[in-house]
Amino acid sequence: MKRNREEIGRMRRAGRVVAEMHERTRQAARPGATTADLDRVAREVLERRNARSNFLNYHGFPAVICTSPNDMIVHGIPGSYVLKEGDIISIDCGAIIEGYHADAAFTMPIGDVGPEALKLIATTEASLRAGIATMVDGNRLSDIGHAVQTVAEAGGYSVVREYVGHAIGTAMHEEPQVPNYGPPGKGPKLRVGMVFAVEPMVNMGAPDTRVLDDNWSVVTADGSLSAHAEHTIAILDDGPEVLTVLD
Ligand code: MG
Ligand code: MG
Secondary structure: OOOHHHHHHHHHHHHHHHHHHHHHHHHHOOOOOOOHHHHHHHHOOOOOOOOOOOOOHHHHHHEEEEEEEOOOEEOOOOOOEEEOOOOEEEEEEEEEEEEEEEEEEEEEEEOOHHHHHHHHHHHHHHHHHHHHHOOOOOHHHHHHHHHHHHHHOOOEEEOOOOOEEEEEEOOOEEEEEEEEEEEEEEEEOOOOOOEEEOOOHHHOOOEEEEOOOOOOOOOOOOOOOEEEEOOOOOOOOOOOEEEOOOO
């Protein structure tokens, strides 16, 4: 669906709130902090900015962010987990302003982590940038995922298949889905006014996933590390604009 200038303006404001949630949770994510502490910090940002949460109560989800350490890929529930030196953690945040949604995630090291984990995070971010670069009027939807997959696999990693990006607007998850893999040149044409959340999930080992007994937390089936990076991006006349950034 195409969004007009006013709609994209609201999503830009929601994106600024999400970027502030990123900034605050990144500062709070230190050895000794719990993932519940990060959720608390994110709630404060939503309250201060008069934004609503699109994560809280989503199919019963009990928090405003997802926190997914180490081999957890996505959808981790904030709680009693204590961050420790050497962990990596993915933090996924969302916000609603005047009915319009934004959604973005990042992965960060806690203290000193090994070079392999840092390379995984950097490659995941690079794969997202490569996907964003294809978001130009006239390209095809599958060009995004092809670019993501090419960069991730060139780094020696695999991309998750079971969870994908999505269009976003008056709901967090709208059609069409945006896979992080596949051939280029397929699917609908990208048009000015379309807005997507692109979100590579990149595993150090195999792409296979498993859901834990809490029915939310998705982990790598082989226990390998996983990283997640996501932005909400609008396609404009002069190319892609990442909405989930600070001014
Ligand atoms: Mg997200
Ligand atoms: Mg998303």
